[in-house]
Amino acid sequence: MDIHGLSMTFLVMGLISAILGAVACYIIMDPPEDIVKHFSTLGKKRAVIPKRDLGPREIIRTGDFWVMWTSFFLVSAAGLMLIGHLMSLTLSRGFNPIEASLAISVFSVTNALGRPPLVGSRISWGGTVGLSQ
């Protein structure tokens, strides 16, 4: 079977993620008590503690939520626009299709590399913002 070609590529990618996802959701589980305890004390030691616990209905009534929403919108708009247009942008600058797809790969790889601040914040969700204060 020829796996080259656009629709075949999507089919193969879809099958791979379906299989991996199905397998992964059987492996995943709640962490054991002692690990949860370990990380929650770790978080309390170094992170700042939020004063309040608001539910989803309460936060949409605060102005801060909408300011945050708008800033998320504005900040991610640039990146999302670039994802959609990187191919035609590079082609319009006179690069060939191989260089264009390489540029997209570079973008995707560094996109993933940029996220590890998340690992710090996983330990305690205040971690990343707290650390940079």
Add this chain to the structure above:
Amino acid sequence: MIVFFFIQSFIFIGLALNVFEASALFGAAALAGFFYGSALALYPALTGDFFGLKHLSTNYSLVFTGWGIAGLVSPSLGGYFVDLTGGYELALIIFGVFSLAGSSTCLYLLKRLKLYLE
């Protein structure tokens, strides 16, 4: 906090680089990707600090709709500007300004945040 702001401004600089140095294509793609990724990773933490950890997952899903709407709107908006001017310069500058505006909004948010943290 200051780092948080600068990371997002660098998205703007990454885009500006893209405008003027087409030969630095890979570097610009790398920078833009990196700072887009890290900006995305910082919002869950910000949501947690603002509204508490108890309902964080639900709250973050609400904040995340901002990303969804941006994904819906910004590529077509970008395409519109490209069609309008016949080049990517204006579209990139406009989205750079968007990004800078978002970063400045973050400065305000960080000032407010001090009220809610112990």
